[in-house]
Amino acid sequence: MLKLYGTPKSRNFRCIWAAEESGLAYEIVPVGFGAPVKSATHLKLNPNGKIPAMEDGELVLFESLAINLHIASKVGAPLSPSGDDYSRVLQWTLWAATEVEPSAGQWAYNAYIRPQEDRDPGQAAAGAAGVTARLDVLEGQLTEAYMVGPEFTIADCNLASVLYGAWSNKFDFGAHTRVKAWLERCFNRPAALAARKLRDAA
Numbered sequence: 449m450l451k452l453y454g455t456p457k458s459r460n461f462r463c464i465w466a467a468e469e470s471g472l473a474y475e476i477v478p479v480g481f482g483a484p485v486k487s488a489t490h491l492k493l494n495p496n497g498k499i500p501a502m503e504d505g506e507l508v509l510f511e512s513l514a515i516n517l518h519i520a521s522k523v524g525a526p527l528s529p530s531g532d533d534y535s536r537v538l539q540w541t542l543w544a545a546t547e548v549e550p551s552a553g554q555w556a557y558n559a560y561i562r563p564q565e566d567r568d569p570g571q572a573a574a575g576a577a578g579v580t581a582r583l584d585v586l587e588g589q590l591t592e593a594y595m596v597g598p599e600f601t602i603a604d605c606n607l608a609s610v611l612y613g614a615w616s617n618k619f620d621f622g623a624h625t626r627v628k629a630w631l632e633r634c635f636n637r638p639a640a641l642a643a644r645k646l647r648d649a650a
């Protein structure tokens with residue numbers, strides 16, 4: 449059985465969502481922030497001292513979006529399509545991690561995560577501008593229900609989950625109506641609702 453290490457109120461939310469989408473049996477080991485992620489036991493699973501980590505038999509992985517690609521690959525299409533569509537999945541996954549997440553994090557830390565006195569409005573504005581620039585790209589690329597076509601794939605899970613903090617914390621999506629509709633579609637899927645419930649309860 450898949451083991452997903454990390455409280456659901458962390459990036460492990462992404463992996464829980466992917467596991468729910470896959471239909472595979474999985475177990476959450478709710479490693480929390482602070483000492484637990486830095487413990488010798490956890491460092492064997494994720495030498496970065498971070499969550500999530502995953503165990504699938506002999507395989508141990510870290511990096512939330514890589515874990516999700518692995519989970520999807522176990523069940524194949526439509527979650528993990530083949531051929532050119534798989535290359536598109538990789539494109540959007542890497543884009544989420546390298547283009548979207550840094551700006552989304554810069555905005556999030558300075559808009560709602562840090563204590564009020566540690567927030568920098570200039571950094572929040574810079575992060576928001578970075579996210580908005582990527583939303584412009586997404587708005588132009590979203591011509592079907594999901595990122596790679598009419599069916600939900602792990603690209604949607606990976607990209608939408610990087611935007612979850614913005615979506616659930618009233619980021620101004622402005623005129624990005626296709627992006628807004630796509631995020632609503634993604635986060636209201638039964639699998640996403642199940643993962644959100646676990647996150648909210650954690």
Ligand SMILES: N[C@@H](CCC(=O)N[C@@H](CS)C(=O)NCC(=O)O)C(=O)O
Pocket residue numbers: 458459460481482485497498499500510511512513
């Ligand atoms: N790129 C990594 C980032 C992992 C990460 O930063 N996790 C946070 C929780 S969401 C963490 O473990 N923070 C604890 C710490 O840095 O001490 C991934 O996507 O898995």
